[in-house]
Amino acid sequence: MIFKEKLSIYLQIAERISDEILAGTYAPGGRVPSVREYAVMIEVNLNTVMRSYDTLQSWGILDMKRGLGYFVADDAxxxxxxxxxxxxxxxxxxxxxxxxxxxxxxxxxxxxxxxxxxxx
Amino acid sequence: MIEINNLTLGFSAIGRMYDDINKVFPDTPLVFRDLSLTIEPGHVYGLIGRNGAGKTTLMNCMCGLLGTRKVRKTISIDGHEVNVDNPTITVKLFHVPDSIPSLHVTARAYASTLNKLYPNFSIDCYYDCMEQFQMNQDKFFDEMSLGQKKMTFLSLAFAADTPYIILDEPTNGLDISARRVFRKLVASKMTDRKAIIISTHHINEISNLLDHILILDKNRIVFDHSVAETDCRLSFVESDNDADLDNAIYSMSSAYGKRIILPNTTGNDSEIDYELLFEAVLEDYQSIENVFANNN
Known part of the structure; x- marks a missing residue:
């Protein structure tokens, strides 16, 4: 029996941002859009995008600099x-x-x- | 915070409201029976339910537009009893009803009146929203289509910047591009000081905007969980085989095989299948609730 399962929205967004980093849209060391900017762009709940950014941070792909926003980790x-x-x-x-x-x-x-x- | 504590409401055959279960015949239909609900700022709530479940009635009660003295006593907004005649309460919420009255007033004139009523009203925000919806400011409400009235009221709601925004079927009458504008506005106007409550029959259209799911059925709120919590507790999978699984909580046949809800035991969060969740809750909300109650 084969099971198909789509990723939860917040994980889909985390993968999407990862794709954008691989494609060079956001460069290592560079700033990514704020949670709100990203939420408006993809028409998704702010708290959901927040979860995506938290997840990317826990994976070591994004770094949060207090007061400055989120940046792509150097080794992302x-x-x-x-x-x-x-x-x-x-x-x-x-x-x-x-x-x-x-x-x-x-x-x-x-x-x-x-x-x-x-x-x- | 909006708090509803044990709200009971029904209508008799002649349309009279009653609010006390002990004062009516046992078989008189009720809209709500001991309904309790808490709405917290910082979240977007999706309120779903069958036709006639009472979504509009619940929203009207929250705004103080409907209900007896006893009903109003069961609903509080930031600690104050809900009351349409109390200006300190009315400026805390903005209600966009499903049917908007056809007044002989232009959008521009209406906005300037509301600008004086709501302390945080931003006329710039209003113009910006109307422009995004491509709405003409000088049109009279009684010349507008349902969609145009909706877009004007939605613009007013975001401009009024109230802590609570109550939207009854906000996408009804909106065309495809206006629906996109609506989604962008909800995403951009959301703050941690604001709660937005959206009722809809088209859940898939707005599901990405929500972070909390409310399902109204059997006179009460039978599902009241955040999206994050639902992700953690339930798995939504599709199987190519229509055999039943031992640990399935609910399943439904699909073109591919079967859509299934399982307890999330793997920690791999899956996308919520809202249609499946809705059917599962309507059929047996208790078995869903048991998964949430388990502490593991």
Whole structure:
């Protein structure tokens, strides 16, 4: 049985800001919009966005400077990639391997496919 | 803080209000029976319920527009008994009703009157909101459509800057872009000194604006929890198989298989499926409440 589960809104926003950091919208060491600016931009409750920022802070992706606002941590990109890699290994990859097994794809075939994918 | 303590209200067959359960026949229908509720500043509340559950009646009672002397005594605003005739109370809240009277007054003239009544009224904020809604200031209320009256009143509500804003079906009559403006206004005007209460039948449209969910059913508030608390306690998943799960609290068939509510035991917070939560609470609010009562 397969379960689908969407992330809670505050986590969706945390992932969205992480994507924006990876894409260079907000650079390491740079300031991110205030909680209110971000809430208005995406039409979401202020307290919900506050939870997203708190979460990003607890993950070490944002730093709060009292009176100045929130800034992207210097090593935010590495932190985001490490988190994503961990998440991929524990869920995304597991699902992928399950499909490969069901379809009878051998490890050698998989390795070959991946090499071909990277060279394209 | 708005506090409601054991509100009981019904209407007899001839429309007479009654507020005492012991003074009526046992089978006379009630709107509210011992309803209690606390509204705290700093939050946006979503009030949902079936048609005829009493959402509008509850909002009217909160504003002091409806109810007997005894009903008013059960409702207090910042420690004062609710009363439409008491100006210190009326300036604490702004009510946008679902049906707005068609007065022969222009939006501009109405705003300048309210500007004198509400101590924190900001005429600049009012003009800004009206501009965002692309509303004409010189239109008379009796020439406006339902949506235009709504947009004018919503602008007045945000400009009045009262600690309590009560919005009865605020998106009724609004077109798609006006709904977006409305959502932006709620997100931008929210402060920790203000409570906004929104009733709606279209919960998915405004669900991201809320941080607290209220469900009205069976004459009382049967669900009263913050979004954060709901995230922690309940998981909303969809399964590709329509077999029943042992620990499912509620489930509903879907195109994919089944939409299920489970206790959140993993700590992975999932997006709230408001439709599913609503149906689950209407069917059996006690089993949902038990999950919240468990201390683990």
């Amino acid at each position: 990109i590495q932190t985001i990639l490490a988190r994503r890699r961990e998440a991929f290994m524990s869920s995304g990859a597991a699902e992928f391997f399950e499909t490969a097994r069901t379809l009878g794809i051998t490890p050698d075939e998989l390795a070959e496919m991946y090499k071909k994918y990277l060279s394209d």
